[in-house]
Amino acid sequence: MIHLLSGFNQDLYIDHQSVDEKSLLALIEEFVVTRQFTISVLNGFSDSHLEFIGTSSGAPLSARAAAFIIIGHANWHLNKIRELYF
Numbered sequence: 001m002i003h004l005l006s007g008f009n010q011d012l013y014i015d016h017q018s019v020d021e022k023s024l025l026a027l028i029e030e031f032v033v034t035r036q037f038t039i040s041v042l043n044g045f046s047d048s049h050l051e052f053i054g055t056s057s058g059a060p061l062s063a064r065a066a067a068f069i070i071i072g073h074a075n076w077h078l079n080k081i082r083e084l085y086f
Contacts, residue, residue: 035074042067 019027050064 031077038070038074042070 022030045063045067050062050067052063053060054063055061056066
């Protein structure tokens with residue numbers, strides 16, 4: 001079975017989130033909950049799960065690579081927050 005993970009336009013996604021109306025505490029809570037969920041899911045993967053290769057935006061992608069991308073993406077957001085607000 002081939003699994004596909006298509007890309008998406010994050011600008012269209014965020015345009016409908018009303019981020020400007022959320023408090024800093026609410027944004028932090030969302031980030032923490034999402035991060036905890038992601039870690040929980042990744043911790044449940046076995047080595048064989050991480051070796052699975054699917055397709056993302058037309059290119060092969062292993063579950064292990066996707067995990068590293070997710071971690072790197074979260075770190076990018078944290079660095080951006082530090083850069084802009086601290």
